[in-house]
Amino acid sequence: MTARLHTAEFTPTDEAFIEIRNLHHEYEGVTALDSVSLDVRPGEFVTLLGPSGSGKSSLLHILAGLIEPTSGTITIDKRDITRLPPQKREIGLVFQNYALFPHLTARENIRFPHDVRKTADCDATERVAEVLELVELTALADRRPDQLSGGQQQRVAVGRAISSVPKVLLLDEPLGALDRRLRQQLGREIRRVQRETNITTLYVTHDQEEAFTMSDRVVVMNHGEMRQIGSPEEVYTAPRDSFVANFVGEVNQWPAGMTSGTGDTATVDVAGNAGFRARCGQDVHGGDAHLVVIVRPERVWVWHQGDPAPRSDVQLVGSGAIVESTFLGNSRSVVVESERLGRITALLYDGEEPRDPGARVSFGWEARHALVIPE
Ligand SMILES: Nc1ncnc2c1ncn2[C@@H]1O[C@H](COP(=O)(O)OP(=O)(O)OP(=O)(O)O)[C@@H](O)[C@H]1O
Ligand SMILES: [Mg+2]
Structure with missing residues (x-):
């Protein structure tokens, strides 16, 4: 018997919306991503699941344009965005530390991307009202972040990320700072908002339960490699190796x-x-x-x-x-x-x-x- 240990076999999808090809990234001698390839379908919710240091944030930051990959390419909706500046990528971002503007109200935070893009005033007002409804913050719209709970602040962050209708939504451990009940509740809300808007989404977590309950597909990462890509059920019942088996349960x-x-x-x-x-x-x-x-x-x-x-x-x-x-x-x-x-x-x-x-x-x-x- 031999065991062939290698990165999850990559099979391209016909109808990929995001195409990640052979992405490699090194920080001064540290390999953070090692030949990563992934296709994400339009409207799909894919979660990167892996231990600390496995390269999840690096991949998200490269997709967002915050860091430039050592090599490899990224295409979104058939357009190569690998060298495009962040503001031209039409990507919504949510990170663990809410990073809201403290002096702006919930409504103003959600409106911010429109002000930057100079969207017509009435269009922006209408869209912001719609997003406030979607993230269920209409009643709290005029509060500043310090007058909101952690979960409510995180909903403002999600609202701001989807406000200008991005092509892709990236969330890096957005629920990490919250307690378990709130994580579950807000996780369901994020998924509902994602379904209603049909925005193609990449989500990062190291929490297996969160990954399973939210995702269409899960990517299990370790040491900068994708160990397995599949539905939560596939990854749980047919793990490819002992690392995946132990990480998902x-x-x-x-x-x-x-x-x-x-x-x-x-x-x-x-x-x-x-x-x-x-x-x-x-x-x-x-x-x-x-x-x-x-x-x-x-x-x-x-x-x-x-x-x-x-x-x-x-x-x-x-x-x-x-x-x-x-x-x-x-x-x-x-x-x-x-x-x-x-x-x-x-x-x-x-x-x-x-x-x-x-x-x-x-x-x-x-x-x-x-x-x-x-x-
Ligand atoms: N700015 C940096 N300079 C040097 N090394 C870095 C830098 N950022 C990340 N790394 C290294 O790259 C590897 C991947 O880090 P990354 O932040 O992508 O992991 P992660 O999966 O998001 O981990 P976590 O769950 O802890 O957030 C790690 O070994 C990390 O130490
Ligand atoms: Mg990280």
Whole structure:
């Protein structure tokens, strides 16, 4: 088995609105972006998801024209904008620190792009009223930023960014400074505004939940590379490698040795124990290399040791004792210490399973929920 580890395969889209090609960027010897290519469709909401330092902001800043890439090209609506100054790109920008003008009211902040462009007075007034409605700030339009909450300020920032009808909207962790509830609420509002205006949008976050709930597609980045591009569901259920699997959720993971098979019907050794059925990721080929098998906690079944497996398609993988049991509200996280596979985590939902610390249990999973991928 060999594992080919490389950047997510790039397939151009017929109807791309933004075309990013082989973008490379270095800051004095630091590679921030390494041969990045991406197509974004008209009206699509795409999120760049990745750890700190993975190059998300660099990519957004290059798109906005705030920094010039070392090499590569960007086309928006068939026009090469790679060397165009920021103000000519028709891009709306929202950053984490709201950067509103403190001495201007919400209405004046939203009106600002029109004043810069010298839009006809009545057109601007009409558009600003429309945007205030859209971001639900009509009643607060005459307040200054210091008279608004963090979430309201961020809505002014979104309103200002879409006010002059940009071709593309770029948002760099716009919700980072807000608490979880407000993040969820404002995230939904941003998505609603984006759907109503149909502005092609690139969004940056390192929060997996935010990325999943808002996006049509997610780009998982690491070390300046795009590791995987796909729908939230694809990225979660079929991660290409161990980095993506771990970044987009919790996993149980063990070294895997392949004994036979490909695709949906492989037989693997899990941590030296032979003969488990599993599914193979697309980057796993014949040969011999570093592979892992991953199983998400919500796919692990746990039952009283000695009882039969709860379903015929659940394969018995091991046994052990529950060492941790944590109530999470809508579920319970249970950690089993097993002789053969070490610690495994299961997420339990319906209350039938053994869950008390000390209980002797068996555990296992369905073959289709175990995935073999490069480490
Ligand atoms: N002005 C700069 N000068 C030198 N190196 C920089 C500069 N800006 C960013 N970098 C480096 O480039 C890499 C990518 O940084 P970038 O800001 O794009 O990451 P990010 O994914 O946005 O991270 P975060 O989630 O922390 O915002 C990092 O290694 C960073 O240290
Ligand atoms: Mg950043």
